Amino acid sequence: MPTSVCGTWDMISNVNFDGYMKALGISVHLRKIALRLKLKKVIEQQGDQYIVKTVSTFRNYTISFKIGHEFEEFTKGLDNRHIKSTVTWQGNKLTCEQTGEKKNRGWAHWVEGDKLHLELYCDGQICKQVFKKNVNE
Ligand code: YOG
Numbered sequence: 001m002p003t004s005v006c007g008t009w010d011m012i013s014n015v016n017f018d019g020y021m022k023a024l025g026i027s028v029h030l031r032k033i034a035l036r037l038k039l040k041k042v043i044e045q046q047g048d049q050y051i052v053k054t055v056s057t058f059r060n061y062t063i064s065f066k067i068g069h070e071f072e073e074f075t076k077g078l079d080n081r082h083i084k085s086t087v088t089w090q091g092n093k094l095t096c097e098q099t100g101e102k103k104n105r106g107w108a109h110w111v112e113g114d115k116l117h118l119e120l121y122c123d124g125q126i127c128k129q130v131f132k133k134n135v136n137e
Contacts, residue, residue: 003111005094009041009131012115020120020127024079024102033058041116041131043109050087050094073098 014035021031042053054061059077065087073085083100090108098105105122116131 003113004045005109005111005116006043006045007116008134008137009043009116010134011039011041011129012132013128013130014039015128016125017120017127017129019125020122023122023125026079039129039131040134041118042137043116 018031018035021034026034037056037058040055042051042055044051044053048066049064050067051062051064061076061078063071063073063085065071065085068086068088070084070086073083075081075083079102081100081102083098083102083105085096085098087094087096089095093108093110095108096106098107102122104124107118107120110117114133116133118129118131120127120129
């Protein structure tokens with residue numbers, strides 16, 4: 001059984017976040033703020049509903065979804081786009097395809113040991129983030 005993605009996770013590394021944000025068209029001002037953030041993921045499951053919260057001192061962002069059910073996502077406070085998103089399991093990877101104005105956009109989460117991995121991709125740019133399990137929260 002793969003370890004659950006559920007829990008509270010603290011970012012320990014963040015590679016090419018700037019490239020990903022540039023692909024999304026984020027301003028240099030916001031990119032500079034975002035690059036300094038230590039993000040936290042809080043992932044919960046309630047029945048067949050998942051809730052993924054991205055938490056920081058600057059802004060928070062929350063999505064909720066059911067596996068395999070397309071939903072309307074508004075990336076409020078991020079790039080502020082309306083997209084259609086679908087999350088599925090691809091093996092041990094919780095993957096999201098985000099269709100809209102930006103091509104080849106989505107993300108994938110998976111767990112290895114006590115680490116939560118995340119790849120965020122958009123338009124050929126891949127950001128790789130790793131989170132360590134926070135056992136106190
Ligand atoms: O996560 O899609 O876990 O939704 C990536 C931000 C920074 C605002 C965070 C606020 C993309 C300025 C969400 C950061 C850059 C920069 C804290 C990534 C856009 C704007 C919210 C994401 C998925 C997978 C779940």
